Amino acid sequence: MRYYLLYLVTAMLACVVCGTANSSQRSALHDSVLTGYNRRIYPDVQGGGPVQISVHFTLMALKEFDVQMSRFSVSGFLTSSWKDERLKWLPSDHYGITSLHVYQGEIWTPCFVLWNSDESLDKLGYNDAPVRISSDGSVIWNPGEVFVTSCNADVTYFPFDIQCCTMDFIPYGYNMDEVNLTTDVYLASTDEPTLNTMWEVLHTKLYVTDKNHEHMLHVSITFRRRGLIFVLLVIMPVVLMSLVNLATFFIPVEEGNRIDFATTMLLTISVSMTVVGSYLPQSSLPQISIMCYMVSIHVFISMLVMVFAVKSVQIYHKPDTEAISATAKLFTKIMCKGREKTTIVSPEFKEHNKVEEFEKPKWVTSSDAEEMNDDGKYTTKDDSPSRTDLDDNITWRDVGSSFDRFSFLVFILLIGILDTVTVTIVARGGDVKVLI
Template structure:
């Protein structure tokens, strides 16, 4: 019996509580009409006009959409969490069925007018018609506009693809000066709790700060970015280095092969193609510096042209008729052999070597244009390979 008598009491108390603290759409509609009656959204928030309205801002980054260095286009997705208090929008919850929080369209009340001042295309303001404002009974407004921001970010491609970039999103409040509105940054860093990692860029550091520029309030969102260079090493630098150094091995091909010059020209054209690919990815600018990788590739092309000339010269040397005598200075410089010194067994041999008679005869017998061409090929092979290696070492020493 006690349990049966106790149940109706609980039900009655629940009904009383529900009737006092629940509300329907009519109650909320009445509250909105009362709040917006005689409300002028052209006037800034705050009853005391002697003091500026305090606006608190924090920025949440969701993703880096794209960064096109050639056109300086930088696009990110994120939202601003913006808080302020408008006393004109406060109410007593007890007079409205204990309603403590409602949602209202941003076009019906005053909002801070923040405009992007470094846009990539058109100047746009913060917010869109799909975003509403959460309104508390004490007049506190919470506005979280989410959108895609396209700004200009001039890339410094000196160390491309091992470069670091610093891009900023700049917002101005043109309608209100510092005497009418005060902007406070709640977090000095960009909030990355919902950030989706980029496959191309790594965020090293972030900055958020406000300042006054020509009496106008400015919000600056800065991102320190480092390029993830593994893709470029595997897909660009290594193929470029391998193709370029391959040109040195043309000197190891026998001169009887008639495609030595064609091989050199083909590799040279491949280097030109790599240079074209790099130029398409980089901005057409000489400031602050041009890419060191472009300079390296230009060096590869210059050396490739020199290698091609050396191949043509070597081919011409091979074509010299054997009846044409080798100049004496080449005999002395390239064909002078001293192997017989180790075979000297008598004083007579020593005197012959001292007089140079046997050495001259040996040089004249063994020295030929084919032999000189082979020596020239070996010399060019080691020199070109050394130059390529030196260029590569210098490049990585600078950029890393």
């Protein structure tokens, strides 16, 4: 037992000595590598030319997209790697150490600036940020933060709109002869935490362009609105209230509350539109949302329903002594075609449609109004009412009923076409952008 405890204590002391020695070795290597190093001078490249910096972006989360303020913010890491010949060492001369951590403020790093920042044009990273260097002079720098940029929203196809925002990074102060940016991959990396309650990230794009003899890194992020909630809050209430408003034409005029119902529905729709309008994006560039036009047209249709309801009541209450025009009569017959109109054909005319059969006495001479059939029986001529008689039996109530039917058909067709076309354009407009 005594020997076991002695062995354990010896092993623990050895581990402490080894750990201290490793720290000392790394400290000695740190001093050796950075002695005489000037972090304000960019590194030289063998054979001359600009410093080759490979960049890549990792998206962590889409934090916010404010349509009205044109404000877009994400969190992520901009990973950069390059070679600095001044940071080389031989691992065999430094206890086999092949890599070392230093602080960002101790070595040269490219002065990356978010060019289209919505807050400040500060350099990425901070002095105490860790940077890994390797024995062959390779440097890996991975600054991460929340990037806030300005991004104009296109809400034309709200609530199925798809937005595309771009972050522009430049190595501030260095031209293409000094620093050259390259990217190994076309797409930026995305991590699981990119979920957002309002937006869904579709894809990212990473590319480099030239601007004013300087390289610029572009990180493009395409994302789509989760629009189901707006279908329930915007589209459905507008459509349902407009359809309920058409019930005005089913209320009998004799009840006397048709105008009251139409007025109440108009006020209800007007108040509801103010609530619905709060969910619509408050942006007019580059174009107002199509849904804004749809809501405005529905309000206008409700006003027309009110006007048509008043006109219908006016037609119903016209006196019978007032003559009905031929156009109104033709309109009534067209709208009532295929429907039996008891008010048009009076009951006394129905008796004339019956065929009277009897044997005429021989002493009775036949007149022009009677004819003999093949069985030797006499029939009277058809005394059914003529077209003129039918027209004379059309009343203003018949015209009003036809006007109600016509109004309902017109508005139900108008609302159906408006909603179908609007939703189709909005939905397909979003899908077209996905393909692009």
